[in-house]
Amino acid sequence: MQADKVVDYIVNWLKEYATNAKMNGFVVGISGGIDSALTSTLCAKTGFPTLCVEMPIHQAQSQVSRGREHIAQLKERFPNVSSLEVDLTPFFETFKTAVPDASDNDNLFLSLANARARMRMTTLYYFAGLHKYLVAGTGNKVEDFGVGFYTKYGDGGVDLSPIADLMKSEVYQLAATVNVPQSILQAKPTDGLWGDDRTDEDQIGASYDQLEWAMLQDEIGKIDSDFEGEEKRVFSLYKKLNNANQHKMLPIPVCKIPVHLHK
Structure with a gap:
């Protein structure tokens, strides 16, 4: 950089x-x-x-x-x-x-x-x-x-x-x-x-270096079965947290009322 x-x-x-x-x-x-x-x-x-x-x-x-x-x-x-x-x-x-x-x-x-x-x-x-x-x-x-x-x-x-x-x-x-x-x-x-x-690592269960690695692996399309041992644990943890916290990263869901119900 x-x-x-x-x-x-x-x-x-x-x-x-x-x-x-x-x-x-x-x-x-x-x-x-x-x-x-x-x-x-x-x-x-x-x-x-x-x-x-x-x-x-x-x-x-x-x-x-x-x-x-x-x-x-x-x-x-x-x-x-x-x-x-x-x-x-x-x-x-x-x-x-x-x-x-x-x-x-x-x-x-x-x-x-x-x-x-x-x-x-x-x-x-x-x-x-x-x-x-x-x-x-x-x-x-x-x-x-x-x-x-x-x-x-x-x-x-x-x-x-x-x-x-x-x-x-x-x-x-x-x-x-x-x-x-x-x-x-x-x-x-x-x-x-x-x-x-x-620390953050205590709470998350992995270091930021490990999480960066997992994020980059996810971005290039890797999946759990591509890894073994500690790498598999960290990648699985990353995916679990990423999926669980999508509600923070995505726009707030809006209930869109169908047009016909407005009439």
Whole structure:
């Protein structure tokens, strides 16, 4: 990949989109991870106002520290960058007391994790509305179009997706090119939605390198029977997640009423 040229291409794409949409800038949720660090840096490089928002909810201190380090570095480099921290922990705790008790439901923890992501989306759109900014998505190609590893209407609720055509390995390439802090480049990817130290690999069951491989094999028409051992396990896992999460990747189904019923 020609990293410098790809950076310039994405930055120009962002500038053109914001200009044509008659919007004033960008807002990005900062997690302390590689994807949000790259996205916010690309937005900052446009010269448009870029608001970085930290939204901790019982967040691990390591994630908070990395996010703050990145924002501090970004503000030193770009005068158009500003930041806010909105502690959503009280909001999250109030929400848990407002809904009926579901402590015996096996889906409780996943539902709460997704609720965190949706609270953050609501917060980003609040600031986007105040300032006439665009919410910049931070999902990469493997997450958004491979295994669907994101929350529908959470981190999937965005106005535009500048890095969604980049594999995770390419995200790392570009992040190094734009000088994202080493602490973020070296950290294990995590969505930070569970209040513990589980990584993306722990949740998915395969590394991003493995998922990239499986995605490429699927794109060239390979099937389960083409593989054995660990390769077969990873490919089967990829296909299972890809199929299960098509509802995130395809347009919302619309019930089309037959013409004769309108008469």
